[in-house]
Ligand SMILES: C=C1C[C@]23C[C@@]1(O)CC[C@H]2[C@@]12CCC[C@@](C)(C(=O)O1)[C@H]2[C@@H]3C(=O)O
Ligand SMILES: O=C(O)CCC(=O)C(=O)O
């Protein structure tokens with residue numbers, strides 16, 4: 001059953017008994033202009049489908065492929081990444097175990113309504129929309145112990161150890177991918193040690209977002225997770241292997257002036273890497289932070305596990321000087337991840353634009369006009 005808040009708007013903490021529904025309640029029906037599903041937009045010729053990069057290939061092959069993918073797509077899939085299939089299956093099974101709990105149990109670990117980040121609830125961006133998502137989320141920052149104890153007072157260990165092992169695997173992999181991305185921007189290994197977004201990488205608290213999208217009787221009328229960019233440097237996503245749902249907004253300059261939603265096909269054992277807002281900033285806008293969303297399926301539920309990799313809290317992320325064109329200057333000021341997240345809570349997809357600096361060339365022009 002879903003609840004209504006005093007204002008008559010559906011409560012964001014509403015908990016549906018998904019299985020009991022044979023149609024989508026009004027609280028979850030999205031206006032068509034926000035859905036723009038365009039079924040045909042999913043039929044993308046293979047020549048322009050999202051890159052799949054095998055990390056076992058030589059660096060001289062992988063690095064340019066990654067650079068190109070980040071510039072044109074803002075995302076790519078990786079295979080040969082070394083994270084065992086056993087670990088991907090384990091984290092998926094534990095995620096499934098969590099979302100299969102009765103609603104009343106899950107609500108014991110509900111995210112605190114007064115600005116909490118960790119715990120069970122709709123994705124945080126849900127507050128920007130008057131309609132609810134056809135999904136449930138669980139956010140882990142650092143250790144999952146406190147919340148897992150509320151869910152399984154006597155047997156929380158399996159869940160916690162799976163999440164810890166997975167976070168560790170993702171931490172190592174994200175460092176490796178970030179180094180390849182920085183090298184594709186022309187930085188040497190020594191430059192990378194100096195420039196710093198990876199400084200203290202081992203101490204950064206892992207952020208995991210577990211997402212569950214139940215089957216939906218009317219998938220074309222609702223939204224699993226609305227359009228957004230991730231605030232991280234990069235996000236690594238594991239998605240269930242048989243059900244599609246993740247889509248990217250892709251601008252294919254060569255054929256079509258309008259961006260299109262492109263499906264990210266699930267490939268067993270592959271992981272999706274999204275360029276996040278902070279990488280867009282450090283690359284001075286060269287790498288493109290990707291707008292993405294999740295839609296739902298009539299028959300199948302879907303699970304995704306997203307690992308958000310960011311810098312240490314006190315580290316100010318700004319465009320890397322070595323790659324800033326001196327004629328243009330930096331496009332963004334330095335900003336810490338917590339500060340960026342607090343802006344994002346208020347401004348959602350307008351956050352990057354809100355901090356963008358006028359280009360140096362334009363600044364000089366404007367200064368001349370004043371003189
Ligand atoms: C580090 C974070 C990124 C995130 C906000 C958060 O503090 C924890 C949850 C993350 C998440 C996951 C689902 C999509 C997203 C936009 C959201 O609503 O919560 C991201 C946030 C983000 O990238 O800004
Ligand atoms: O479900 C997905 O594949 C996308 C999840 C996502 O974008 C997120 O958690 O930020």
Ligand SMILES: [Fe+2]
Pocket residue numbers: 228229230235292306
């Ligand atoms: Fe995302």
